[in-house]
Amino acid sequence: MPEPLPSTRSRIPGSGLAKGLAVTLRTMTRKTVTAQYPDTQPHLPPRSRGVIGLFEENCTVCMLCARECPDWCIYIDSHKETVPAANPGGRERSRNVLDRFAIDFSLCMYCGICIEVCPFDALFWSPEFEYAETDIRDLTHERDKLREWMWTVPAPPALDPGAEEPKEIAAARKTADKLAAAEAAQAEQAAQAEQADHAGPTASADADPATPGATGPATPPATGPDTPQEGES
Numbered sequence: 001m002p003e004p005l006p007s008t009r010s011r012i013p014g015s016g017l018a019k020g021l022a023v024t025l026r027t028m029t030r031k032t033v034t035a036q037y038p039d040t041q042p043h044l045p046p047r048s049r050g051v052i053g054l055f056e057e058n059c060t061v062c063m064l065c066a067r068e069c070p071d072w073c074i075y076i077d078s079h080k081e082t083v084p085a086a087n088p089g090g091r092e093r094s095r096n097v098l099d100r101f102a103i104d105f106s107l108c109m110y111c112g113i114c115i116e117v118c119p120f121d122a123l124f125w126s127p128e129f130e131y132a133e134t135d136i137r138d139l140t141h142e143r144d145k146l147r148e149w150m151w152t153v154p155a156p157p158a159l160d161p162g163a164e165e166p167k168e169i170a171a172a173r174k175t176a177d178k179l180a181a182a183e184a185a186q187a188e189q190a191a192q193a194e195q196a197d198h199a200g201p202t203a204s205a206d207a208d209p210a211t212p213g214a215t216g217p218a219t220p221p222a223t224g225p226d227t228p229q230e231g232e233s
Contacts, residue, residue: 038130044127044129045127046127046154047125047127047154048125048127048129049110049112049125050125050126050127050128050129051105051125051126051128051129051131051141051149051152052103052108052114052115052123052124052125052126052146052149053123053124053125053126053146053147053148053149053150053152053153054101054122054123054143054146054147054149054150055121055122055123055124055147055150056098056101056122056143056147058120058121058122059098059101059120059122060096060120060122061076061078061096061097061098062119062120063076064117064118064119065113065114065115065117065118065123066114068113068114068117069113069114070109070111070113071107071108071109072107073103073104073105073106073107073108074101074102074103074104074114075100075101075102075103075104075140076098076100076101076102077098077099077100078096078097078098078099078100079096079097079099080094080095080096080097081094081095081097082094083095098143100142100143101142101143101146102140102141102142102143102146103140103141103146104139104140105131105139105140105141106136106139106140112125124150124153125153126149126150126152126153126154127152127154128149128152
């Protein structure tokens with residue numbers, strides 16, 4: 001059997017009214033402060049949801065943000081381009097090229113789903129909120145305007161000192177170390193080749209006494225019983 005509802009007879013009559021009056025009295029005794037906006041800018045949290053910025057280089061035109069948007073306020077146009085093979089005999093590839101990326105902020109409800117579902121970190125929140133327009137059509141920001149908002153995106157919060165290094169940073173550092181080691185090896189090989197080129201002609205000149213310009217002790221003329229002496233006819 002369902003449990004019976006608690007009886008309301010045990011409550012003190014007028015307790016709800018007394019609580020409401022207490023809240024009113026506490027509020028009446030506080031000092032009223034008026035925010036002098038726009039002369040004084042409000043202090044907003046750094047991760048406030050003001051406007052959405054687009055990092056175009058990370059966008060792969062996967063259309064995931066446009067499909068997940070509950071207001072259908074994201075408009076994306078693209079086309080395919082053929083990328084030639086990097087190596088001889090390789091296969092050509094095709095990639096999507098972004099033509100248009102626009103967000104209609106007159107329809108956006110700032111839920112942040114598009115930012116959360118983006119698999120390549122192409123969308124970010126910016127705390128900027130001063131972009132009101134007199135014409136509602138101007139609230140549709142194209143990709144150039146969305147890219148300008150990226151300059152106002154705050155830096156991400158610092159990681160915990162005891163946290164593990166992100167895999168992306170570790171992979172990037174490993175690749176950078178390999179490239180640095182390869183460049184150092186190439187520079188060392190070039191230096192050794194240059195030293196060998198300079199040392200080669202000098203070593204050959206010292207080893208060959210018949211080389212023009214070589215100096216050495218004069219060889220005395222041969223003398224013998226059959227050798228004609230000076231003055232003999």
